[in-house]
Amino acid sequence: MELYKAQLNELMSVMVQLTNELALKMNKAVFFDCQMYHIPLISREEEGKLSVKESLYRDIESIAVTPYVGEEAALLFREAISARAFYAQDGQSTKIVPKFPGFISIPHDEELIQLCNELNTAKREFGVILAARAKLTNKREHFEWVHSIFPMLISLVAKRELKYFSQPLRSLNFHWKRDTNNTVFTKSELIQLLEDNLKVHLSKSVDPDLTQTQFVSDIDSIRRSTYARFRMRRKKPVAPAISVYFKDGTRSFCSVSSPIILFGQDDVKVSALESYQRNEVKARKLNSFKSGPLILEKLNIFGVEEHAK
Numbered sequence: 001m002e003l004y005k006a007q008l009n010e011l012m013s014v015m016v017q018l019t020n021e022l023a024l025k026m027n028k029a030v031f032f033d034c035q036m037y038h039i040p041l042i043s044r045e046e047e048g049k050l051s052v053k054e055s056l057y058r059d060i061e062s063i064a065v066t067p068y069v070g071e072e073a074a075l076l077f078r079e080a081i082s083a084r085a086f087y088a089q090d091g092q093s094t095k096i097v098p099k100f101p102g103f104i105s106i107p108h109d110e111e112l113i114q115l116c117n118e119l120n121t122a123k124r125e126f127g128v129i130l131a132a133r134a135k136l137t138n139k140r141e142h143f144e145w146v147h148s149i150f151p152m153l154i155s156l157v158a159k160r161e162l163k164y165f166s167q168p169l170r171s172l173n174f175h176w177k178r179d180t181n182n183t184v185f186t187k188s189e190l191i192q193l194l195e196d197n198l199k200v201h202l203s204k205s206v207d208p209d210l211t212q213t214q215f216v217s218d219i220d221s222i223r224r225s226t227y228a229r230f231r232m233r234r235k236k237p238v239a240p241a242i243s244v245y246f247k248d249g250t251r252s253f254c255s256v257s258s259p260i261i262l263f264g265q266d267d268v269k270v271s272a273l274e275s276y277q278r279n280e281v282k283a284r285k286l287n288s289f290k291s292g293p294l295i296l297e298k299l300n301i302f303g304v305e306e307h308a309k
Contacts, residue, residue, distance in 0.1 A: 004133045005149055011126045012150065015158065018119040019083045025115065026078060029106045032266040036073040036080070036102030036259060037174070037240070037273045038066040043091050060238055063176075063276040068102075077104050077259050086158040087150075094147070097156045099257045101174060101240040101273050108166060108264035116261065120161040127159035140200075163254070164261040168247040174256070174273035177241040181234045184304060187222060190230050194219050227303030234300065240273055 040063070068076050079085065080100035088094045106112075134142045146155060185193065198215040205211040222230070242260070244252040262268065 004129060007129050008126065008133075008149060011122055011129065012158070014122045015086075015119065015126060016083045018115065018122060019081065022112070022115050022119060023078055023082055025109075025112055026081070026104075026106075029109070029112070031074060032105040032107075033268075033270075034070065034073040034077055034102070034104040035270060035272065036068045036076040036100070038068065038076065039099055039101070039240070040064060041092050041096060041098050043093065045091070060276070061278050063238065065273055065275045067272055073102065074104065076100075077102060080259050081162065086153060088152045088154055094152055094154050097154060097257070099240055100259050101242075101256045103172065103260040103262055103270070105262040105265045105268065112261075113164065113166065113263060116162050116164055123159045123161050130155060130159065160258055162258060162261065163256070164263060165244065165265070166263040169244060169262065169265050169268045170247045171245045171269040171271070172260075172262075173243040173245075173271040175241055175243065175271075176238055176273075176276050177255070178238045179236045181236050183232045183234075185230050185232065187225070187228055187230070190301070191219055191222055194222070225303055229304045230301050231304045232301050238276055 077100075080102070085098070085100075092098070130146070133145070136142075137145070147153060150158075194215060198212070201211050201215070202208050240256050242254060242256045244254075246252070
């Protein structure tokens with residue numbers, strides 16, 4: 001354990017040093033354009049009213065977006081890429097990962113590109129070590145261990161890599177996306193998952209007998225089922241994304257959790273990120289597999305036909 005701690009401390013020092021160096025260089029850079037979009041964050045008080053799972057997967061009606069341009073946007077951009085963003089601030093929950101959609105366009109700079117690459121390498125190594133340590137224990141103990149070293153750390157922000165584009169762009173379109181996460185379990189894997197969850201829920205439940213009964217009923221339903229495999233469907237939280245169109249006719253699509261740096265781009269057409277309204281988004285029907293009868297409504301688990309692909 002001490003080895004992991006020493007490695008993480010060393011990498012964090014490198015990440016902070018490179019992040020500070022990047023911030024200093026960005027302060028001196030002349031930008032062609034800068035646009036940032038502020039999205040509300042969930043507070044610890046709000047988190048206390050919702051379980052983390054509910055706060056991530058609840059059906060959000062709307063998300064307000066506040067746009068910033070020019071110097072105001074540049075200030076928000078510097079804050080978003082600073083080492084301070086690694087940590088929760090002012091009552092913010094450490095379990096809810098903030099997103100900083102936006103971009104800054106500056107002249108081409110090989111030194112800055114190299115600095116971004118070095119920082120991304122350190123972030124990647126930091127994430128690998130965290131993942132290796134996480135396999136040795138459960139989520140709660142790992143969370144407490146990490147925060148004993150780095151109090152109030154938002155680990156997903158700390159290891160979030162910077163995105164940049166140096167290839168000539170034609171347009172940059174910000175929008176919202178909402179995917180569905182599908183995980184397939186064998187019968188024994190699903191039973192084990194439910195038994196592990198039961199132990200956690202019993203420690204938190206205000207009515208342990210009811211919790212025990214509900215889980216045992218679900219586990220018995222799985223055991224009696226004729227299905228050998230089961231699919232759990234979860235809607236991922238709504239998230240900002242970008243579609244990037246290059247001048248050579250190719251395009252790229254990705255989530256955008258942190259601001260993008262555009263090198264040598266002074267004529268890019270940008271479609272701004274607008275506030276999210278659920279009733280304006282068409283639900284995407286999942287028809288990639290045939291599902292059996294609903295077995296666990298709350299977890300949205302279906303039996304999977306053997307011939308389904």
